[in-house]
Amino acid sequence: MLESWKTVAWNGLSFRVPPQWEVSSLATSYLQLDDEVGPVLELKWQQIKGLFSFKTHLKKLSRLSTSTPGVDFQEIPLPHDWQQALRNFEVQSFVWQSTEVSGKGAILYCSECQKAILLQFYQKRGGDDSRIQLEILHSFRDHSEDGMVPWALFGLRALMPQRFVLVRHRFHPGHYQLEFQHQKEHLHLNRWGPADLLLKGGDLLAWFNKKCKELNWCHAANMREYDYDGKPGLQGQSQGSIAAASRIWARVTRKLPYIWVRVWHLASRNQILGVAARGLKPLNEQMLEEVCSNYEMV
Amino acid sequence: MRWFKRRKPSKDDFSKGPSSRSESLAYRPVKSLEVSEEKLDSGEVVLTYTLTVRPWMLSLATRLGLRSEETLSRKLQLDEMGSLTWSLLDGKRAVHDLVDFVCRRYKLNRREAEVAMTGFLRDLGKRGLIGFRGPSGKEGEKST
Numbered sequence: 001m002l003e004s005w006k007t008v009a010w011n012g013l014s015f016r017v018p019p020q021w022e023v024s025s026l027a028t029s030y031l032q033l034d035d036e037v038g039p040v041l042e043l044k045w046q047q048i049k050g051l052f053s054f055k056t057h058l059k060k061l062s063r064l065s066t067s068t069p070g071v072d073f074q075e076i077p078l079p080h081d082w083q084q085a086l087r088n089f090e091v092q093s094f095v096w097q098s099t100e101v102s103g104k105g106a107i108l109y110c111s112e113c114q115k116a117i118l119l120q121f122y123q124k125r126g127g128d129d130s131r132i133q134l135e136i137l138h139s140f141r142d143h144s145e146d147g148m149v150p151w152a153l154f155g156l157r158a159l160m161p162q163r164f165v166l167v168r169h170r171f172h173p174g175h176y177q178l179e180f181q182h183q184k185e186h187l188h189l190n191r192w193g194p195a196d197l198l199l200k201g202g203d204l205l206a207w208f209n210k211k212c213k214e215l216n217w218c219h220a221a222n223m224r225e226y227d228y229d230g231k232p233g234l235q236g237q238s239q240g241s242i243a244a245a246s247r248i249w250a251r252v253t254r255k256l257p258y259i260w261v262r263v264w265h266l267a268s269r270n271q272i273l274g275v276a277a278r279g280l281k282p283l284n285e286q287m288l289e290e291v292c293s294n295y296e297m298v
Numbered sequence: 299m300r301w302f303k304r305r306k307p308s309k310d311d312f313s314k315g316p317s318s319r320s321e322s323l324a325y326r327p328v329k330s331l332e333v334s335e336e337k338l339d340s341g342e343v344v345l346t347y348t349l350t351v352r353p354w355m356l357s358l359a360t361r362l363g364l365r366s367e368e369t370l371s372r373k374l375q376l377d378e379m380g381s382l383t384w385s386l387l388d389g390k391r392a393v394h395d396l397v398d399f400v401c402r403r404y405k406l407n408r409r410e411a412e413v414a415m416t417g418f419l420r421d422l423g424k425r426g427l428i429g430f431r432g433p434s435g436k437e438g439e440k441s442t
Binding site: 022023036037038155171173174193194196197200269270271 | 319404409
């Protein structure tokens with residue numbers, strides 16, 4: 001059963017879920033997953049500065065539930081089977097019940113990375129998902145040990161250095177984009193598809209020249225054909241800026257941004273992947289190579 | 299104060315519609331008989347359909363001499379994926395069958411294909427080009 005499960009990894013959190021569960025709502029620190037019928041799991045998290053108080057947050061939740069008519073909220077001792085799965089966290093668990101649906105969840109606090117997580121499973125009347133819930137909790141991670149943060153959503157998989165923070169994301173049919181930032185350094189992961197439709201009647205370079213308007217600073221890179229690990233691709237780099245404001249700023253500060261772009265056609269998945277980076281200091285090409293090699297679609 | 303209050307749909311109306319995502323995906327899109335289609339050499343499909351105009355607009359257009367076939371009809375050219383989807387709308391295939399087909403054909407992630415397909419069908423429904431037949435042979439067509 002567990003072999004068919006898939007990994008969901010988003011902004012520091014990662015866990016495995018049944019294959020029919022899909023992310024239905026997404027924000028920088030929020031995830032909701034649905035099955036065929038409706039919501040099944042909700043997660044919200046936040047970096048905590050200073051002391052974390054379970055009491056305050058449970059009180060907030062309790063107040064929220066009492067203001068909703070027909071919802072009964074209750075703090076409960078942590079279920080015995082959850083204790084083992086969540087042994088790395090400080091935990092307070094709760095249940096709530098309304099006429100049609102009930103929920104079981106917990107507030108987790110990781111003292112190692114100072115992250116507080118609100119996690120709740122929705123339960124339909126008559127359904128018992130306790131085994132699934134337990135498996136998810138066993139696979140649950142809120143930080144990585146090796147300094148590389150996993151990202152896995154809608155078939156996209158990547159590993160990013162921990163210092164890069166997600167600043168923007170979009171998952172539109174046909175185009176996924178994740179933008180990360182560390183100080184003045186920006187890193188974009190792109191995915192376009194289906195490639196056979198996009199590349200129809202032209203090659204990758206012709207398509208990129210049309211497409212690079214979306215990535216307004218990318219056309220500063222002098223793109224050349226490039227064989228990336230046996231896959232047809234393009235690569236370019238330059239030191240210069242296109243945007244007028246940046247150009248003026250660059251003249252004033254005498255700093256021209258460094259740009260590095262690689263795009264490759266993943267024929268096996270019928271998609272085009274792209275990694276683009278921009279920074280005021282010379283870019284770490286070894287790190288970019290590592291990002292590219294860990295960036296894939298499954 | 300509002301003179302004309304919008305009547306809230308009764309609970310019975312809601313129960314007729316899909317109550318979950320899986321139920322919505324089981325609906326079967328049906329082409330409107332009012333739509334004429336033309337296939338281009340490129341394989342893309344051009345749909346021609348009549349605009350639904352309010353009666354007073356129609357009478358105004360007639361008085362101003364603007365009423366003609368051209369002004370009351372619109373053309374919509376579908377891209378390759380849209381044309382393929384259009385060709386699959388036979389009233390027998392459910393939305394999830396179309397999603398599965400597109401997933402396999404273009405190697406797309408299922409969620410992505412589902413969002414693209416439902417968005418496309420919603421757009422066609424808004425223009426009155428398709429209706430939806432209930433799952434498992436339920437009578438009564440439902441338009442979006």
